[in-house]
Amino acid sequence: MAAAHGDDSSNAADALAELCRTYWYPLYTYLRSRGHFTHEAEDLTQSFFTSLLGRDFLAKIDRRKGTFRSFLLASLKHFLSDERDRASAQKRGGGKPIIALDGLDAGTRYRLEPAHHLSPDKMFEKQWALSVLELVLSRLQSEAAVAGNHALFAALQSSLTDHQSARYAAIARDLDMTEVAIKSAALRLRRRYRKLLIEEIAQTVSDPDQIDGEIQYLMSCL
Numbered sequence: 001m002a003a004a005h006g007d008d009s010s011n012a013a014d015a016l017a018e019l020c021r022t023y024w025y026p027l028y029t030y031l032r033s034r035g036h037f038t039h040e041a042e043d044l045t046q047s048f049f050t051s052l053l054g055r056d057f058l059a060k061i062d063r064r065k066g067t068f069r070s071f072l073l074a075s076l077k078h079f080l081s082d083e084r085d086r087a088s089a090q091k092r093g094g095g096k097p098i099i100a101l102d103g104l105d106a107g108t109r110y111r112l113e114p115a116h117h118l119s120p121d122k123m124f125e126k127q128w129a130l131s132v133l134e135l136v137l138s139r140l141q142s143e144a145a146v147a148g149n150h151a152l153f154a155a156l157q158s159s160l161t162d163h164q165s166a167r168y169a170a171i172a173r174d175l176d177m178t179e180v181a182i183k184s185a186a187l188r189l190r191r192r193y194r195k196l197l198i199e200e201i202a203q204t205v206s207d208p209d210q211i212d213g214e215i216q217y218l219m220s221c222l
Helices: 010-033 038-052 069-081 084-089 089-093 106-111 120-145 150-160 165-177 179-202 210-222
Strands: none
Touching: 010 038, 010 069, 010 106, 010 120, 038 106, 069 120, 089 210, 106 179, 120 150, 120 179, 150 165, 150 179, 165 179, 179 210
16 A cells, blocks of 8 residues: 555565565466466566556555455456556566565476365465465564574464364473463464464455454465
8 A cells, every 4th residue: 555655665665575475476376277387477477566566556456345365366367368468578577577486486386286176266365375374374483483482383383273282291391391381382372373364364454344254264265
């Protein structure tokens, strides 16, 4: 929204960079599912972001209408329907990609995806959900590292989705802590994970009342 309103501050630039880094892969997998080959999908993803980050395009964003997830996919579909945009992909990018798609080659990463029979739309939504969860988990891990709780986080990370009470005693022994302390730490970790997830989802919906529904929908896509 800062970019849409002509904000040239470093905060706006940082927000746009984070957008690209976080959500390029769901778009890339959508393109691959549509039959585009590796380099073509990479070029189209880069070109789409080039058009997306133009202020004329961003000015069309209305937070009151739907989710950003839906807006982004609809925008990509509109972009693909324009053959002139497709033909001029390299010209717009000028041979200088606006983001490094990933440390792992995009094509290699896509080939590592498990076999599936999902439609391109469903593949996009699954990867969107995974991208959100990966971002939240990364932030939680960073917080644990800053607090000096890296070992505790590593031991309890799986408890975010599985309340593995039977393992708490073993974790307590390994970390030389009481089982009660481990249970309390696991509870705090889950609460913080939930809070960070809500904060991330809140940035992509038009109304706070949509947050729970969006979280439930994304979980159903996994």
